[in-house]
Amino acid sequence: MGRKKNKDIIPHEAIRRLSLYLRALKWLSRKKIKVVSSDEITKYLNTIPAQFRKDLSYFGGFGKRGVGYNVEALIREIEKILGTNMVWDIALIGAGKLGTALLGYAGFMEFNLKIAIAFDNDRSKAGRVFGNIRIEPISRMKKEIREKKIKIALLTVPAQYAQKISEDLVQCGIKAILNFAPVNLHLANDIHVAHVDMASELGSLVYRLKHKSSHK
Amino acid sequence: MGRKKNKDIIPHEAIRRLSLYLRALKWLSRKKIKVVSSDEITKYLNTIPAQFRKDLSYFGGFGKRGVGYNVEALIREIEKILGTNMVWDIALIGAGKLGTALLGYAGFMEFNLKIAIAFDNDRSKAGRVFGNIRIEPISRMKKEIREKKIKIALLTVPAQYAQKISEDLVQCGIKAILNFAPVNLHLANDIHVAHVDMASELGSLVYRLKHKSSHK
């Protein structure tokens, strides 16, 4: 049952890679491939076989020596580890350009995440529907998130509102935030925050470009 | 003059943090703050003073002991290091929901990046204008990127086309790609690729949420 060796602590990056492994496995599954070796699967990933095996070994031994990994079984194991073996409702706050783009993004489904509700500050947006989701006025945010017991939020509001709104979110029970605003959020440290920051990602690309070094 | 100690190699993450430092410095600048210490600035960042100083020290000594860092001067230094002290034209490939959202995103400007041209496969989209950028048919992509000597591309096409199109991009001179498609690109290793992957970021958030550990 997702037994992990608790003598070792699990590298943060290993968890992130688990998501990538899951995606690759699902792709193999769609191609009707039943069994895959660490050598084979890492051809489609940006890593090496030893790392794939090591990452999995933090959670248990899922492969068979001399054979490889059963694709379907490993999908189920990783989903169990990540917690994506059940549907998680998520809330989207801020239905601007990026927010509405995310409302139509199918990629969340891949991890069993479903945008269940969306809010925007601009009352004129309230009532409009994007990809089956109706935008609600932000005044109802606290009430609805609490009622629906939503734990995860996508934050796509302008930078200047991000801190305040994230505090409101925490108040009504949100425990994890994927922050798209270009500011660092200061929240209690039992609140999990991940940051998607395109511009700064580009910043480091420009650096590497200018300095002509290999990216590998 | 951007003097770096070449005995030490520069941690990849240090470069990414440089972008974050730059953003914080610009914010201080707008607030008319002239000088800032590593202690003060890291209050707005997700890091500690020692790391801020260490990261900068890879590139030179920009502060003054007993005083701190001159905000304007440090902005210029970091821009020079990153290469964002000049405007870079970038191309956007794929004007779907996410692509068009990015066309209207102001955050690129912050790093002197300007979407100069956009392409889409769907001919019916060609000619439409989003945020001053006209969508061109993808048939003209190679020619125009070559002519305009663009080196950086945002790739927002569906996963199944990403590899093929990225190869085309490399052919016409693109050297750096910010990939939003949920696949790993296999390209010559003098091509710099960064990956923005919201769904997998959420995957690791769900894990952390389920396992209740602190995110710090």
Place this chain on the structure above:
DNA sequence: CATTTCTTGTGAAAAAAGTAACAAATGGGC
């Protein structure tokens, strides 16, 4: 059923990154 060929899981080694600690500057007050 012994042998050969694979391929995993893992402990140990290596590399990389982050943190701490402190000597060396700096400026202000007196």
Place this chain on the structure above:
DNA sequence: GCCCATTTGTTACTTTTTTCACAAGAAATG
């Protein structure tokens, strides 16, 4: 001009993460 409070830049140390290397398990072959 000397002392004191600051704050940097850097070296040394610690922790984390990655990579290597190989023993052990599994199937296939004759």
